Amino acid sequence: MNLVLDTNFSLLTWFKIWMVYLKEMRIKNLTPKVLLLVFLLVLHLLPIWIFTYFPTQDGSSHIYNSYVLKEYHKHTNYRLREIYSLNLLLFPNWSSQMIMTAFMHIVPPIICEKIVVSLSIGLLPLAFLYFLYGIDRRRMNFGLGLVGFIFSYNYLLHMGFYNFSLSLPMFFFSLGFWWRHKTRLTLPRLGILYLLLLLTYLSHFQSFLQLVVIMTCFAIYSHLYIVLTDTRPSKDSKINWKQVLSGLMPLVHFVGFMLPIYFIMLAYYLSSTVGYQQNHWQFTQLLEYFFNMKSMVYYSDKHIIVGQLVLVMLAIAFLLTVWDRIQRVIHRERDQPIWVSVIDGKEQFLLAAGGLTWLFFYVPWSVESGGGWINDRVHIYIFLVLIPFFTTNMHFYIRHTFTIVITLLTLYHFGLTAYAYYHLDRETAEMTTAVDKIEPHSTLTFRSSLWDGPAHRTSPYIGPIKYTSPFLHVPAFYCIGNGAVFLNNYEAELPYFPINYKTNPDRWIKSADYVLAWRMENHHDQPDLERSYERIHSGIAYSLYQRRKTDKAIAWQKQSFDQLLYDFQPAGAPHQANSITVEPNICYREHGYGWVTVSNRDGQYNNATEEFPNRDFVTDHFDGVFKIDLPNGPYQVKVQFASSPTPKPVRLNLIANGKKIISNQILPTQNELVSHSYTLEITDGQLTQIIYVKQEKRFESKWQWASCYIKRIED
Known part of the structure; x- marks a missing residue:
C-alpha cells in the first residue's frame, strides 16, 4: 500500500487511512x-x-x-x-x-x-x-x-x-x-x-x-x-x-x-x-x-x-x-x-x-x-x-x-x-544537572540530615511520598559513565549482590573527591566542608562540593620545566640529585604528582644495578596508578622497570592517558633493567600511567617500577 503524506490532510482523513491500513493488515480479525x-x-x-x-x-x-x-x-x-x-x-x-x-x-x-x-x-x-x-x-x-x-x-x-x-x-x-x-x-x-x-x-x-x-x-x-x-x-x-x-x-x-x-x-x-535475628511486624x-x-x-x-x-x-x-x-x-x-x-x-x-x-x-x-x-x-x-x-x-x-x-x-x-512519573521525572532531571562536573575516576559521597527522612520523601509537585524514597539513591547517577566510585553504595555492603567493597568504605569517604549535600535545607551552607571543599554547583535541594587542591599541588602546577626525573624508591632511601623522590605512599592529591590509588605498595632495592636512579624501585601486585600534573603539549617519556628471578615469567602492561603503551611484555626471569620510551600529547593537564601485571594461577606476579623520565618536546 502506497501512502502519500500530505500535511493538509484532516484528522478524519488520517483516521480513514489508518482504518484501511488495519483492514489490509487484517488486524480487524483480532x-x-x-x-x-x-x-x-x-x-x-x-x-x-x-x-x-x-x-x-x-x-x-x-x-x-x-x-x-x-x-x-x-x-x-x-x-x-x-x-x-x-x-x-x-x-x-x-x-x-x-x-x-x-x-x-x-x-x-x-x-x-x-x-x-x-x-x-x-x-x-x-x-x-x-x-x-x-x-x-x-x-x-x-x-x-x-x-x-x-x-x-x-x-x-x-x-x-x-x-x-x-x-x-x-x-x-x-x-x-x-x-x-x-x-x-x-x-x-x-x-x-x-x-x-x-x-x-x-x-x-x-x-x-x-x-x-x-x-x-x-x-x-x-x-x-x-x-x-x-x-x-x-x-x-x-x-x-x-x-x-x-x-x-x-x-x-x-x-x-x-x-x-x-x-x-x-x-x-x-x-x-x-x-539470624528476626524482625516481626x-x-x-x-x-x-x-x-x-x-x-x-x-x-x-x-x-x-x-x-x-x-x-x-x-x-x-x-x-x-x-x-x-x-x-x-x-x-x-x-x-x-x-x-x-x-x-x-x-x-x-x-x-x-x-x-x-x-x-x-x-x-x-x-x-x-x-x-x-x-x-x-x-x-x-x-x-x-x-x-x-x-x-x-x-x-x-x-x-x-x-x-x-x-x-x-x-x-x-x-x-x-x-x-507522579511526570513530576518526579522533572525533579530527578534537575537533581542530575551537575553530573558532568564529576571528573573521571574520582570518588563521591553524599551527606543528608537523615538517611531516609522526610526530605527524601517530599515532592513540591505531588506532596509527601509516603512509602518509597525516589530521590534517595539519585546521587548514583553522578558516577555512571565516568569510572567514578559512589561511596554510599549500599549494594556493595551486602553479600547477595555482585559488587562488594574490598574493605570498609569509610577510609575513602573521609577523603572523597566530591561531596553532595543532598536533600538538605542548608545544603548551600556546610561550614565543616568548606575548609577542604569548594561549592561548585547548587540546585533546589542539593549542593555539590569538590575537594580543594593542596598548596603543594597548586605550586607544582605553576612551575615550568623542560624535563623531570622521578626516582621510585623505599621511604627515606638516598636518591639521585635533581630527581624527584617517589616513595610508596606519595599521594598525588597532596603534591600534584604521586600515587592515586591506596595500596600496600612497598619499596625495595634493585639487585640489577647500583646506579641511580634505578638502584631501587616501588613494587606491588595490584594495579599501580601514577599521576602527574603537566602543562599541555607533547612529551617524551621513558620508564624503567626492574626484573628479578621468578618461577614464572611476569607479563607487564602500561597504559598512559588511556592508551596502551606496553602490552603483556614478558620480563626477564633474572635481575635486569627493562626500559621503554614513548611520546604522548597531553591535552587535559595530566599524565596518568597505569601499570599492572597479568596474574598467573598459584603465583603472585608483581611489577617493579624504578624510574620515570619526562622531557617536553619543543615545537
Missing part, C-alpha cells in the same frame, strides 16, 4: 479481548519510555552497579578496581544485573533500566494470563485475568526491587508451564521447566521458594484427587489398592525430577536464614497492610482505593464461586456423593492462598542475614494465586462486568502513577 490486552500493555509501557527517569528508590543504584560490573575488567577504571571486588557466585539476585550489564554493551545505561522495567511490567500480565488459561480455559474469566496489570505497578517495583519484580512473571510462567504439561512431561519439556525454575531462582529466592513449595503441594493434591475420583468404589465394591498405588506413581516421578531443585532450595535457605500492622492492599501502594494513599475495590471484586468472585458449587450439589446425579460435586480440584488454589495468608502473618519482615520486605513479597502472591479458584463466567453480563470494572481500576491506578 478479538476485542486481544485488542484490549494490547492496548493496556502498550499503555503501561509508555511512561517508561516517554520519561527520562523511572522514579524508584533503588533503581539508580542497580544501574550504577551494573555499569561497574560491565566496566570492572578495564584497567583504566582503576578506582572501581581499587575499591570494589566482584562477587560472581550464582546466588538468587542476578537477573536484573545480568540483563542490564549485557545491554550496556549496546545502549546507554539508563535505557538498560527501561528494558528491565519493561520486562517486569509487560511480562507479569502476560505470564498471569498464560497461567490462568493453562489451568482451565473454559472457566477462565478474562476480566479477572486483567488484574495482572494492576499488580504490575506494585510497591516492590517502585522500591526498585527489580530482581523480585522479574521473578513475578517467571513464577507464573513456571507454574503455568508445569501445570499444562504435568501429565506428559517429556525430556525437552523437563529441560524447559528446569530453565524456568533456574531463571526464577536467579531472580529472587523467595519467589523460587514459594514456587517450589506450591508446585509440590499442587502435585500432591492433584494426584491424590485423581486417585480418589478414579478409584472411588461403588457401594458394593472395595478399594482397589493396586490401582491406588499405580495412580500415585506420577507423584513419585515428580519428586524424583524435583530432587535437584529441592537440594538447591534447601542449601540456600539453610545458609541464608538459620541462626505487629499483628495490627499486618492486618492494616493486608486489607489496604499495600503491596499496590507506593506514592500515596490514593492507590489504596484501587486495592480495596480489587478486594471487593475478589470477594464477589468468591461468593459467585460458592453459589456455583451449591448449584452443582443441587443438580448432581442422585447416586453421586456430595463431595464429588463440591470438590473439583481447583480448591488447591484456595488452599495455596490460605497457606500464603498464614505465611504473611507468621513470617518475619526481615532477617539479619539481609532478607527484608518478606511480608510484602508474600502479600502480592496471595490474590494472584487465588484467582484460578473462582468460577465467574456463568453469565455474559457477569463476565463483562468484571472486565469493565477491572479495566477501569487498571486505568485509574495507571493514571495516578503516570501523573
Whole structure:
C-alpha cells in the first residue's frame, strides 16, 4: 500500500487511512479481548519510555552497579578496581544485573533500566494470563485475568526491587508451564521447566521458594484427587489398592525430577536464614497492610482505593464461586456423593492462598542475614494465586462486568502513577544537572540530615511520598559513565549482590573527591566542608562540593620545566640529585604528582644495578596508578622497570592517558633493567600511567617500577 503524506490532510482523513491500513493488515480479525490486552500493555509501557527517569528508590543504584560490573575488567577504571571486588557466585539476585550489564554493551545505561522495567511490567500480565488459561480455559474469566496489570505497578517495583519484580512473571510462567504439561512431561519439556525454575531462582529466592513449595503441594493434591475420583468404589465394591498405588506413581516421578531443585532450595535457605535475628511486624500492622492492599501502594494513599475495590471484586468472585458449587450439589446425579460435586480440584488454589495468608502473618519482615520486605513479597502472591479458584463466567453480563470494572481500576491506578512519573521525572532531571562536573575516576559521597527522612520523601509537585524514597539513591547517577566510585553504595555492603567493597568504605569517604549535600535545607551552607571543599554547583535541594587542591599541588602546577626525573624508591632511601623522590605512599592529591590509588605498595632495592636512579624501585601486585600534573603539549617519556628471578615469567602492561603503551611484555626471569620510551600529547593537564601485571594461577606476579623520565618536546 502506497501512502502519500500530505500535511493538509484532516484528522478524519488520517483516521480513514489508518482504518484501511488495519483492514489490509487484517488486524480487524483480532478479538476485542486481544485488542484490549494490547492496548493496556502498550499503555503501561509508555511512561517508561516517554520519561527520562523511572522514579524508584533503588533503581539508580542497580544501574550504577551494573555499569561497574560491565566496566570492572578495564584497567583504566582503576578506582572501581581499587575499591570494589566482584562477587560472581550464582546466588538468587542476578537477573536484573545480568540483563542490564549485557545491554550496556549496546545502549546507554539508563535505557538498560527501561528494558528491565519493561520486562517486569509487560511480562507479569502476560505470564498471569498464560497461567490462568493453562489451568482451565473454559472457566477462565478474562476480566479477572486483567488484574495482572494492576499488580504490575506494585510497591516492590517502585522500591526498585527489580530482581523480585522479574521473578513475578517467571513464577507464573513456571507454574503455568508445569501445570499444562504435568501429565506428559517429556525430556525437552523437563529441560524447559528446569530453565524456568533456574531463571526464577536467579531472580529472587523467595519467589523460587514459594514456587517450589506450591508446585509440590499442587502435585500432591492433584494426584491424590485423581486417585480418589478414579478409584472411588461403588457401594458394593472395595478399594482397589493396586490401582491406588499405580495412580500415585506420577507423584513419585515428580519428586524424583524435583530432587535437584529441592537440594538447591534447601542449601540456600539453610545458609541464608538459620541462626539470624528476626524482625516481626505487629499483628495490627499486618492486618492494616493486608486489607489496604499495600503491596499496590507506593506514592500515596490514593492507590489504596484501587486495592480495596480489587478486594471487593475478589470477594464477589468468591461468593459467585460458592453459589456455583451449591448449584452443582443441587443438580448432581442422585447416586453421586456430595463431595464429588463440591470438590473439583481447583480448591488447591484456595488452599495455596490460605497457606500464603498464614505465611504473611507468621513470617518475619526481615532477617539479619539481609532478607527484608518478606511480608510484602508474600502479600502480592496471595490474590494472584487465588484467582484460578473462582468460577465467574456463568453469565455474559457477569463476565463483562468484571472486565469493565477491572479495566477501569487498571486505568485509574495507571493514571495516578503516570501523573507522579511526570513530576518526579522533572525533579530527578534537575537533581542530575551537575553530573558532568564529576571528573573521571574520582570518588563521591553524599551527606543528608537523615538517611531516609522526610526530605527524601517530599515532592513540591505531588506532596509527601509516603512509602518509597525516589530521590534517595539519585546521587548514583553522578558516577555512571565516568569510572567514578559512589561511596554510599549500599549494594556493595551486602553479600547477595555482585559488587562488594574490598574493605570498609569509610577510609575513602573521609577523603572523597566530591561531596553532595543532598536533600538538605542548608545544603548551600556546610561550614565543616568548606575548609577542604569548594561549592561548585547548587540546585533546589542539593549542593555539590569538590575537594580543594593542596598548596603543594597548586605550586607544582605553576612551575615550568623542560624535563623531570622521578626516582621510585623505599621511604627515606638516598636518591639521585635533581630527581624527584617517589616513595610508596606519595599521594598525588597532596603534591600534584604521586600515587592515586591506596595500596600496600612497598619499596625495595634493585639487585640489577647500583646506579641511580634505578638502584631501587616501588613494587606491588595490584594495579599501580601514577599521576602527574603537566602543562599541555607533547612529551617524551621513558620508564624503567626492574626484573628479578621468578618461577614464572611476569607479563607487564602500561597504559598512559588511556592508551596502551606496553602490552603483556614478558620480563626477564633474572635481575635486569627493562626500559621503554614513548611520546604522548597531553591535552587535559595530566599524565596518568597505569601499570599492572597479568596474574598467573598459584603465583603472585608483581611489577617493579624504578624510574620515570619526562622531557617536553619543543615545537
